[in-house]
Structures are given as structure tokens and as C-alpha cells.
Amino acid sequence: MARSQVSVVVTGLGASTPVGGDVASTWDSLLAGRSGARSLTEDWVTELDMPVRFGAPAAVDPAEVLPRVKARRLDRSAQFAVVAAQQAWADAGFEGKASDAGLDPDRVAVVCASGIGGLHTLLGNYDLLVQQGHRKVSPLAIPMLMPNSPAANVSLELQARAGAHAPVSACSSSAEALAYGLDMIRSGRADIVVAGGSEAVIHPLPIAAFGNMMALSKRNDEPERASRPFDRDRDGFVLGEGGALFVLESAEHAAARGARVYAELAGAGMSADAHHIAQSEPGGQGIIAATRKALTDADLGVEDVGHVNCHATSTPVGDAAESVALRKVFGDAVANIPVTAPKSMIGHLLGGAGAVEAMTTVLSLHHGLVPPTINVDNLDEEIELDVVRDAPRKLDDDRPAALNNAFGFGGHNVVLAFRRH
């Protein structure tokens, strides 16, 4: 497939993560190798005798950032999305709503995903229903819990009228949102797409459920050391929360207004394993297919890739399958491709993970630096990759591209290809 005529660039970034309330503090923490994981102190941890008693909560409570009345009308997942969207919008140089910023609202779209939706709203209102009766259920419960709520609220916030979409694919949701945004600009449906996603499910029900799936680390006594992608002793992921939003823009539109460009979103590849509803396919076939599609879509060869930001959640099977896939795609050259796993510090943001880690990938290209993967005390011998450890690694200048991987329960694989600008 020939490269699309329309190229799409990243002109704004916003984020709220377990290691920082914005992009700059998140990036600084990642470079410094700081973990956002900690013991959870909510009453339910002890009341329910939870087997997993830690997670990676957001560094800054989004409800404290937003005006009080706005915050109470939004599920926490949408609070993250609105906060990150406001940051990204300002970072791209826009102020106020689309029309205030001199943009045509009919040319601005939103693609904002979450994997699970407004879980706190759903379960909180169920508690009210059972304990205090139907009259106490909020009339806003549905617009708050629907999975398109973050997208709809960002659209309201920015007056984006070209469309508001919410692709759902579990832990690859927000990466898929970026791929969808890329398509919208390439196909001429928008000039600007605010794209990404968020998640907020630090609640006993998902912790119990993920725990019963054997997906979570149980290293309760050492939360900061629990998320250890690629390490021999990894035992599951650490549940995080937060999200990131991008301002994607056609290169032409960005150039016309003299916008600062972080990187080009050069291509996307997606596939489905059709293997198992929750388990990784050990041969990594779906990952290989998605990676090759992304490279073709971006008009890149394997020799152009100088960095891969891995999905690596710290589960035994998943990390190994990703390593197998990378070896198959890149062959022996994989030894010279530095890879990293931000989940070692921020935990797994589920539907928000793809966008936050894509942001990390973009910043790596922009600054020429790859943050380390922490807690790799003993690199698993099955993981034959050049994992950046201990300190940030400088990227070489001859290879222009970096990939970001995001995979989700259900067998979803999304690979995004970014090119240095």
C-alpha cells in the first residue's frame, strides 16, 4: 500500500498518570525511573480482605483540578479525559472552544476511549440503589457511565463537531483511538482530532476479578517493585489509572498555523488473535501481523525502526509472546533496537495505557531519549530483547521511527508507528 498523501502530526499532548499530573512531570518521573505504585489505603482493602492491596493511583486527583460542579457530573474516567484534553489543547496552542481558537468546529473531532467505562459511577449508584432505594440513583448515572462519556464530554468541552467516537478494545482502546484519529484525518473527515483515552477502575470489583484471573501481581509488601516486565520473577500487572490525549493534526493544517510538531503519526496496524478471550497467543502471530501492517501503512522498513515501546504488562505469558513477535519481525536486528516498558513505573492503565505509552514513544523520538524499564533485576532468558534498564538511553539519529504496542483482552493488537519530525 502506498503511503497516504495526507500526513498526520502530533501537535499537542496532555496526560494525567500515576507518576505525574501532566506531561512534563510524567516524563521527568519516567526518565528518573520513579514508580507510581503504592499500597492502597481505602477502607475496602481491609474490610474485604483483598488479596491484592496495592495499585498505581493517579499522582493528582483529577477532581481537584476541575471546577467542583464539572467534576461531580463526570465519572472519574471522564475527569481524566477532560483534564488531559484541556492540557493537550493548550499545548497545541489553542485557547477556549474551537470557534474561540479560530477553528471550524465542524473540522475538529474527538476519539476518546476507555476499556471499561464509568465503573465507579455504575457500582456507586448500584450501592445507592440497594442501600437507599431507587430515588437515590443519580439521574446523571447513564450519561456518566456510558463508555462514550469521555469522548462526548471532550467534544462538549472543545466544541468538536466533526464527530465524537469511542472505540473499545480493552487494553488497546486508546491506541485504537489514535489509529481511528489517523484515519479520520487521512480520509478528510477532520483537520484536527483530539485522540487518546483514559481509565479509572481502582475499585475492589475489578481488582477481585483481575486477581481471580491470576493477572495481577500479588507482591503486596513491595508495591514499587511489583511491576517488572521482562524480569524472570514477574507475576502479573499492577492496576493503574489515568490517561492521555493527543492533538493530531494534518501536517498541512499544522504547517499553515506554524504549530510545533512532536512527531508524525506515520501509520497504524491492527489485528485480532482469534485465539482465546483473554490469553495471549504464545507465538505472537497477531502481534507480528499488526506490526507488519503498521510498517507498511507508514511506508517504513524494519531497518527504519530504532525503538519499540512495549505493551509488556509484567505477566509471564504476555511479555514472552511480545518478545517472540519482535524477534520474528526484526530478526537479528532486534538486538540493536532498544525497547522499554513504561508499565514498570505507571502500572497498567488498561484502556488508558495505549495513549499514555504512545505519548512516551512520541517524547522519546522528540527528545531522543528512552526511559528505563525498572525492576528488571534478572532479565528473563526467554526475553531476547535489548531492554533499556537502570538509566535512560539516548536514541541514535539514523533510524527515524519508533513503534508503540498495545494489546487487549479479546485478542486485540494495535501497533502505532511514529516518525521523527
Next chain:
Amino acid sequence: MASTEEIRSGLAEIVNEITGVPADDVQLEKSFTDDLDIDSLSMIEVVVAAEEKFGVKIPEDEVKNLATVGDAVSYIEKGQA
């Protein structure tokens, strides 16, 4: 039993909590929708909170008749009587 002013100011606190409208703006002659810009969903929240605060029942069918703050205050006064 609460006075008209006590009910008005109690209701104003609720309206402020739920919608952010300054409590001082919540005066008897003000229309919930036209003057205070309160949508129907927020209005339901206000009514449920008022039922609890003043110990009255405000049936759903009645809510549409409460156009102004004064309408709501007198409904609550009657309910308390």
C-alpha cells in the same frame, strides 16, 4: 417548622452544591430554567436532595410545576405543614 427564608436559603445551598449557581442568586422570583440555567437532570437531583433536607415528598409529576424558586419553596412549606 422552617420559615420561608430558611427554606429558600436551604434550597439555595442545595442548588449551589449541585449546579454551582451562587446561592445568593437563588431568589424566590427566579426561574430554575430561564434564570438559573438548571437542566432537567440537575433539577431532579435538586428535588431529591430537597426531599431529604426538608423531610417532604415531591412527586415526579409535581416537578414540572415548580417553575420558580418561589414555587418550590411554597410546595415545601405546604408539605411541612
